[in-house]
Amino acid sequence: MLIPRATLERVMSGEVTLAFRRWRRPTVRAGGTLRTALGVVAVDSVDPIALTAIPAEDARRAGYENTAELRHFLSRRPEGQVYRIQLRPGGADPRVALRDEVPVGAELAELLDKLNKKDKMSSRGPWTRAFLAEIAARPGVRAAELAERFGLATPVFKADVRKLKELGLTESLPVGYRLSARGQAVLDTRDD
Secondary structure, rough: OOOOOOHHHOOOOOOEEEEEEEOOOOOOOOOEEEEEEEEEEEEEEEEEEEEEOOHHHHHOOOOOOOOHHHHHHHHHOOOEEEEEEEEEEEEEOHHHHHHHHHOHHHHHHEEEEEHHHHHHOOOOOHHHHHHHHHHHHHHOOOOHHHHHHOOOOHHHHHHHHHEEEEEOOOOOOOOOOOOOOOHHHHHHHOOO
């Protein structure tokens, strides 16, 4: 579920507590979370609702002036069920804190093992350390340029970088990426 940045800021401040989406099937579930650029958003409930049953107060709680404005937003996708999603701030993104944790000993060995498994599962061979080295050498370079270096389509490259980000090894910049302290520690370690 994509949340526009301006709305996301209002969710994180507690001003917006609901969202409405029209889906063929929900893309979030009650009890789940969404990691965003501003932190984690907790999803407390996801309930089907008739478009005509949405009260004006709920439209305002979702950040709209009135139900007409909300209906206009939902009309962009005419097919599917309308869902009422209750949201709240869910805390900081755990990957942010992870970036500064420099692994040592067993934790480092476990992290290297995870990278080795990603390399072994790849149909194109080892890539994790090569990506880390390229990002370290070229911070802030557009993903398309980095992808070209590896002969990959940009979406494929970005998907792999997200796998590294999940481990706290990289962080996204307004343009491109950079290694975290954790990523640099991994890159500096020889895995024999």
